[in-house]
Amino acid sequence: MKLVGGDLEVPLVTGEWVRYANLDNAASAPALESVAAAVDELLPYYGSVHRGAGFASVVSTEAYTRAREIVRGFVGAREDDVVLFTRNTTDAFNLLAGALPVGTTVLTFTGEHHANLLPWRRGDVRDLGIPASPEDALRTLESALRDIGGPALVSVTGASNVTGEVWPIEAISALSHRYGARVALDAAQLAAHRPVDIAEWDVDYVAFSGHKVYAPYGAGVLAGRADWLDAAEPYLAGGGATRRVTAGDVEWNTGPARHEGGTPAALGAFALAAAVRALDEEGWDELVAHEEELLERLLTGLDAIDGVRTYELWGRGHDRVGVVSFNVAGLNPALLAAALGAEHGIGVRDGAFCAHPLMDHFGALRAVRASIGVGTNADDIDRLLGAVAQIARDGVAWTYTGSDGSVLPDPDPRPRPSLGGLLSGPLVGGRSACRG
Numbered sequence: 001m002k003l004v005g006g007d008l009e010v011p012l013v014t015g016e017w018v019r020y021a022n023l024d025n026a027a028s029a030p031a032l033e034s035v036a037a038a039v040d041e042l043l044p045y046y047g048s049v050h051r052g053a054g055f056a057s058v059v060s061t062e063a064y065t066r067a068r069e070i071v072r073g074f075v076g077a078r079e080d081d082v083v084l085f086t087r088n089t090t091d092a093f094n095l096l097a098g099a100l101p102v103g104t105t106v107l108t109f110t111g112e113h114h115a116n117l118l119p120w121r122r123g124d125v126r127d128l129g130i131p132a133s134p135e136d137a138l139r140t141l142e143s144a145l146r147d148i149g150g151p152a153l154v155s156v157t158g159a160s161n162v163t164g165e166v167w168p169i170e171a172i173s174a175l176s177h178r179y180g181a182r183v184a185l186d187a188a189q190l191a192a193h194r195p196v197d198i199a200e201w202d203v204d205y206v207a208f209s210g211h212k213v214y215a216p217y218g219a220g221v222l223a224g225r226a227d228w229l230d231a232a233e234p235y236l237a238g239g240g241a242t243r244r245v246t247a248g249d250v251e252w253n254t255g256p257a258r259h260e261g262g263t264p265a266a267l268g269a270f271a272l273a274a275a276v277r278a279l280d281e282e283g284w285d286e287l288v289a290h291e292e293e294l295l296e297r298l299l300t301g302l303d304a305i306d307g308v309r310t311y312e313l314w315g316r317g318h319d320r321v322g323v324v325s326f327n328v329a330g331l332n333p334a335l336l337a338a339a340l341g342a343e344h345g346i347g348v349r350d351g352a353f354c355a356h357p358l359m360d361h362f363g364a365l366r367a368v369r370a371s372i373g374v375g376t377n378a379d380d381i382d383r384l385l386g387a388v389a390q391i392a393r394d395g396v397a398w399t400y401t402g403s404d405g406s407v408l409p410d411p412d413p414r415p416r417p418s419l420g421g422l423l424s425g426p427l428v429g430g431r432s433a434c435r436g
């Protein structure tokens with residue numbers, strides 16, 4: 001699958017230019033070329049969604065409506081599920097958290113991304129700890145569910161953004177439903193790597209982000225059961241969310257409109273739909289096989305480097321997507337990541353991955369994460385392995401400032417693109433434009 005920037009050449013601090021090896025797909029993935037082309041094609045017709053009779057408005061509204069149906073198909077939503085466009089997964093879970101019936105208990109495992117931990121903390125939340133195995137996860141969940149009398153929601157990731165490990169979603173759904181609890185699936189990582197089917201898995205809600213499925217245009221998704229969403233306060237009170245407003249009263253819409261107040265990010269939604277359709281059309285068997293091959297190469301290579309430790313909860317035999325977090329003994333991960341970028345043209349993420357409790361569990365404040373996407377090839381993996389081995393052996397070859405989470409090359413002579421003057425031209429506004 002071709003990506004915008006798939007052949008990107010980037011400067012190194014030494015003055016050379018190399019092909020960018022993007023191993024940071026788990027954070028944000030580049031756009032598919034087909035997605036950018038679909039957006040370009042829609043742009044001339046861009047107009048007000050739901051609010052205009054002009055042709056551009058008609059086309060934009062149809063594109064937005066169709067995007068919703070494509071996403072419905074992609075996640076395998078039931079006919080009566082609501083499919084909402086949000087900004088991202090974080091937004092989706094904040095929306096759902098505000099829609100829980102009063103008295104709902106939310107159950108989450110400790111290793112979740114903060115987006116699937118913090119929104120629930122506004123209400124009653126039970127922390128299920130870090131299970132030693134998938135079976136242990138089910139045992140812990142069952143004993144917690146036994147204690148809960150009222151409505152409950154179990155919110156769990158499909159694949160961990162730290163370890164890549166795939167969670168036993170269907171078993172969690174079956175167990176939760178036996179105790180009358182609903183299930184929300186954080187598919188932020190899973191959706192780019194595996195097919196999602198919430199009807200088949202009997203999952204009640206699913207959330208994911210466009211920017212992780214090769215559509216970085218600002219839209220995400222929350223899909224699932226309509227009843228709680230239709231009964232909840234609108235997420236964004238304003239135009240579009242209402243049926244009728246009088247001086248003293250308001251009748252709110254139901255369905256997607258209820259929570260999508262204001263002008264929607266129609267291009268983002270359309271891009272997201274174009275991306276998920278492209279993934280479906282490419283074929284998941286091929287995508288998964290390609291990724292598994294590269295993942296194996298990455299893990300085997302990391303294992304062969306002295307001092308490397310990779311992080312996983314359930315051992316190497318467990319199913320995982322192409323996400324690997326690791327550390328090199330004695331090396332600051334932020335320095336390693338900075339050197340990979342500055343000296344080798346390799347993009348990785350470092351830090352605690354918005355999963356602090358999980359990193360605490362691993363006893364590592366921070367790590368480096370390499371993540372595979374549809375544009376990754378064996379050369380990218382080999383370059384990473386070669387560079388990590390070299391840095392582990394010889395140390396970094398440039399000077400850097402900062403410590404902890406933020407290490408930067410110093411000096412950093414790499415030329416930046418001007419981006420039409422926005423990155424390099426004078427700032428507009430500023431002090432002189434400040435008029436009182």
Ligand SMILES: Cc1ncc(COP(=O)(O)O)c(C=O)c1O
Pocket residue numbers: 026027088089090091113115116157159160161186188189209
């Ligand atoms: C597993 C998981 N859940 C949720 C999120 C939050 O996604 P977003 O930042 O797009 O809201 C991420 C992002 O990294 C993630 O990896």
